[in-house]
Amino acid sequence: MNPDLLKQLNLWHQKDQYNRIIATIEEIPAAERDYELVCQLGRALNNEDRYEEAIAAFRSVEEQGATDSLWYYRLGYAYYYSKKYKDAVAVLEQALKLQPGDSDCQRLLNWSSSKLKESDQIENLADQTTAVRADDDELAPFTLVSHDNGSVSLILSVGGYKNDIFEARAEEGFEGNGYDWASLAAVFLEEKMPELAATIHFDPEAGMFAAYTSDKEAMANFAKGFKQACENNALIHDLFSRAELD
Structure with missing residues (x-):
């Protein structure tokens, strides 16, 4: 790559002017873009949340990136934010093999592994359960399910x-996760x-709220009451004002 062009691209990157990077590189015919230039394009696309385009860019120089830990990291970043957690884990593990001890890569791998685990848990739960009643649409987006046990x-x-419920106390650390x-x-229950x-129990994950019991009638009453409370903005915000951060 032309050193002067690389210097300019890095300057735009420091100023968060990612669209200028993308526009400049895309003016260059694809056949004339070298490995470094394509990686610069992929990085800028990542920073503009254009993850599918970033993946395509990185994959176009896959052969050259096979021994480059940074290529794997940036591709893993695109996979993570496009919610392709299995692919993210695979390439980030390879990045760490090439660059052991990279804290940024390890952090992103941990996040990807956690999201993959949550996705698998939700899929497994769906495989093992069936809807209790056809009229459970009134509980949406909650899902009431029964288990084989x-x-x-x-x-x-x-x-x-x-x-918005959780944003009201975001400064205290609430994120709106399952916990x-x-x-x-x-x-609400108390x-x-x-x-x-004493009948309804909770088993949340970061990406999923879950309540369970062996008493179907109790769960039906809790589910209906909790959903109604969630739809009453004044009530649910008042209840949440007394919630404790896990």
Whole structure:
């Protein structure tokens, strides 16, 4: 790559001017872009949240990147943020083989492995359960399911529903993850349905809220009551004001 061009690209990168990097590189015919230039393009695409395009760019120089730990890291970054956690784990593990001890890579690998585990748990749960009733649409996005062992669960894949509840206490460390939802549900249960407090149990993960019991009637009542509470903004915010960070 032309040293002057590389210097300019790095300057734009330092100033977060990623679109200028992308536009400049894309003006160069693809056949004339060398390995370094393509990697610069992929990095800028990552920083603009254009992960699928970044993946395609990095994959176009896969042969040259086979011994480059940074190539694997940047590709893993694109996979992680496009929620392709299995692919992210594979390439990040290779990056660490080439560059052992890289803390940034290890951190991203840990995140990817955690997300992959959560995805597998949700898929396994779906494989092992069936819907209790056809009218459970009224509980959406919660899902009420029954298990082969006779127990019943209420689950929620967190991250989109009622985020404003948790944003109100974000400075305290609340993120809206499964543990935060369990803290909120515990307050609801204690204050609004104390008779079920010893019957309903929680088993959350970072990406999933889960409540379970062997008493199907108790779970049906809890699920309906908790969903109604979530739809009452004043009530749910009041309950959450007493939730404790796990």
